[in-house]
Amino acid sequence: MAIRGHARKVGHHIDTDVIIPARYLVTTDPAELAKYVFEDLDPSLRQRIGVGDVLVAGENFGQGSSREHAPIAIKGVGISCIVAVSFARIFYRNAFNVGLPVVECRDAHARALDGDELDVDLATGVIRNVTRGEIYEGTPVPEFMQRLLAAGGIVGYVRAELAGRQ
Amino acid sequence: MGMTITEKILAFHAGRPEVRPGDLIDCTVDFLFANDITAPLAIKEFEKMGVGQVFDPDRLAFVFDHYVPNKDIASAQQCKITRDFVAAHHLPHFYDVGRSGIAHVLLAELGYVVPGDVFVGADSHTCNHGALGAFSTGVGSSDLAAAMALGRLWLRVPESMKFVFHGRLRPWVTGKDLILTVIGEIGVDGARYGAMEFAGDALTHLTMDERFSITNMAIEAGAKNGIMEPDDLVLEWIRPRARRPLTVYRSDPDARYRDVREYDVSTLEPVVSAPASPGNVVPVREAAGVRVDQCFIGTCTNGRIDDMRLAAKVLAGRTVHPHTRLLVIPATPAVYRQAMDEGLVKIFLDAGAAISTSTCGPCIGGHMGVLADGEVCVSTSSRNFVGRMGHRGSKVYLSNAAVAAAAAVAGKLVHPDEVVRETVPA
Numbered sequence: 042m043a044i045r046g047h048a049r050k051v052g053h054h055i056d057t058d059v060i061i062p063a064r065y066l067v068t069t070d071p072a073e074l075a076k077y078v079f080e081d082l083d084p085s086l087r088q089r090i091g092v093g094d095v096l097v098a099g100e101n102f103g104q105g106s107s108r109e110h111a112p113i114a115i116k117g118v119g120i121s122c123i124v125a126v127s128f129a130r131i132f133y134r135n136a137f138n139v140g141l142p143v144v145e146c147r148d149a150h151a152r153a154l155d156g157d158e159l160d161v162d163l164a165t166g167v168i169r170n171v172t173r174g175e176i177y178e179g180t181p182v183p184e185f186m187q188r189l190l191a192a193g194g195i196v197g198y199v200r201a202e203l204a205g206r207q
Numbered sequence: 208m209g210m211t212i213t214e215k216i217l218a219f220h221a222g223r224p225e226v227r228p229g230d231l232i233d234c235t236v237d238f239l240f241a242n243d244i245t246a247p248l249a250i251k252e253f254e255k256m257g258v259g260q261v262f263d264p265d266r267l268a269f270v271f272d273h274y275v276p277n278k279d280i281a282s283a284q285q286c287k288i289t290r291d292f293v294a295a296h297h298l299p300h301f302y303d304v305g306r307s308g309i310a311h312v313l314l315a316e317l318g319y320v321v322p323g324d325v326f327v328g329a330d331s332h333t334c335n336h337g338a339l340g341a342f343s344t345g346v347g348s349s350d351l352a353a354a355m356a357l358g359r360l361w362l363r364v365p366e367s368m369k370f371v372f373h374g375r376l377r378p379w380v381t382g383k384d385l386i387l388t389v390i391g392e393i394g395v396d397g398a399r400y401g402a403m404e405f406a407g408d409a410l411t412h413l414t415m416d417e418r419f420s421i422t423n424m425a426i427e428a429g430a431k432n433g434i435m436e437p438d439d440l441v442l443e444w445i446r447p448r449a450r451r452p453l454t455v456y457r458s459d460p461d462a463r464y465r466d467v468r469e470y471d472v473s474t475l476e477p478v479v480s481a482p483a484s485p486g487n488v489v490p491v492r493e494a495a496g497v498r499v500d501q502c503f504i505g506t507c508t509n510g511r512i513d514d515m516r517l518a519a520k521v522l523a524g525r526t527v528h529p530h531t532r533l534l535v536i537p538a539t540p541a542v543y544r545q546a547m548d549e550g551l552v553k554i555f556l557d558a559g560a561a562i563s564t565s566t567c568g569p570c571i572g573g574h575m576g577v578l579a580d581g582e583v584c585v586s587t588s589s590r591n592f593v594g595r596m597g598h599r600g601s602k603v604y605l606s607n608a609a610v611a612a613a614a615a616v617a618g619k620l621v622h623p624d625e626v627v628r629e630t631v632p633a
């Protein structure tokens with residue numbers, strides 16, 4: 042599965058409170074949550090995100106709370122994929138569960154600039170910076186997580202599991 | 208080769224003789240829970256799964272703690288989703304306003320988690336229960352929904368790290384200061400994906416309340432779980448309340464750890480996490496003098512009876528500084544009642560504190576004490592990220608209950624010694 046989009050860069054240790062502040066956790070609607078995404082990180086960031094953009098982050102992206110509203114809000118605003126140096130573990134699971142692909146890559150954050158056009162290959166973890174003609178080697182998305190994505194997230198996975206039992 | 212306590216619990220629940228870090232396992236879960244924010248999303252996903260029934264209604268609790276009593280129409284509508292689901296599915300373990308408390312404190316208090324469990328909650332501080340010798344971890348709503356449907360959850364076996372504490376803590380130094388010190392040292396991702404195992408003679412002198420505040424904050428170092436081997440105190444504490452049989456696991460002497468760190472805690476000072484990261488830890492004396500607008504004593508980290516007692520020791524006969532507000536929120540009705548029976552509530556009221564029914568409210572900047580731009584709060588909670596307790600221009604210092612109480616009296620950050628020594632009780 043390949044994804045192409047423009048890089049939108051954020052920093053290290055981006056926590057779920059700045060992704061979607063708890064004061065907005067009174068709905069589960071992706072469009073409603075997307076209105077407030079990254080509000081406490083940078084109130085203008087949301088306006089700069091275009092549909093299909095690839096979020097490029099530093100270390101420990103998504104630290105903090107278990108709120109699945111965080112990947113839902115990011116997906117809701119149009120981000121197609123997140124490439125980060127590393128992810129906090131609950132966020133990592135939540136992203137796949139809601140069908141938002143994420144890739145771990147050490148170099149993309151250090152080398153790509155905001156706005157660069159990126160090609161992300163989930164199976165190999167290879168990220169091609171089309172703008173700069175560079176290749177960044179990421180970690181391939183684990184096979185199990187690829188199956189989750191192919192099933193459309195955990196809901197599809199559970200449905201298949203239950204069908205298999207009958 | 209031996210296994211750690213975490214590996215042993217996971218191996219048993221995966222039906223395997225042994226597991227190793229990195230193994231992907233499918234494991235049975237002993238108990239599940241979600242709160243008023245995470246449950247509606249879990250219910251929505253659960254309903255899409257088309258399974259109809261919860262795998263075992265006796266192994267699921269819904270605990271309302273974040274936006275209760277409902278703060279506005281949106282939170283009321285959101286809670287109604289769960290209330291309706293509970294009624295439709297005849298779920299027996301539902302805790303609503305009045306009988307509810309902060310989930311992690313309440314569920315442990317009521318014996319829903321026992322040593323040896325795999326306990327899963329749709330709330331990141333579910334790692335709280337590791338102090339009982341259980342594997343306890345937080346997940347998102349969809350994972351919780353999957354576990355509600357299947358009674359199982361896939362997990363990656365974490366690498367274990369061991370933190371060994373030696374010595375006796377000085378006055379005003381608590382379990383909270385131990386965990387903040389560790390996070391300050393290893394960083395907010397120092398234990399990412401790992402299991403934090405806490406050990407050492409210093410722990411044996413800590414009450415259950417203090418131990419819970421240590422495992423509660425394992426998530427703030429990025430860990431999957433925090434855990435301690437159950438000792439006599441744990442067994443004494445859990446036996447009268449346990450709802451299920453318990454199993455005591457201990458790490459093998461030849462268990463493998465990614466890292467083992469030893470601490471002499473006898474010289475430790477009370478510490479704070481300065482804005483805006485739990486990993487930004489300094490002794491309170493180094494932050495002394497910072498003007499404080501609000502102090503908050505409560506939450507799943509430090510809203511237990513020990514915290515109430517510690518705060519009361521500082522506040523007895525003293526009053527909250529004129530430019531400072533103090534909020535005290537006992538974590539559960541039982542903590543509230545105990546604080547009342549011991550005369551602590553009177554001490555808080557006399558000091559000028561606002562006391563509230565159990566809620567997470569202020570910790571997440573949700574309600575009951577939201578901060579304005581530029582305001583500073585000293586809080587016994589676990590997170591001080593930008594905007595966590597209100598306006599993105601507000602600032603939060605994390606501390607133990609004595610430091611928060613002392614700051615309330617002094618109107619600024621101080622070592623509790625200075626307040627207790629310098630201001631004679633009225």
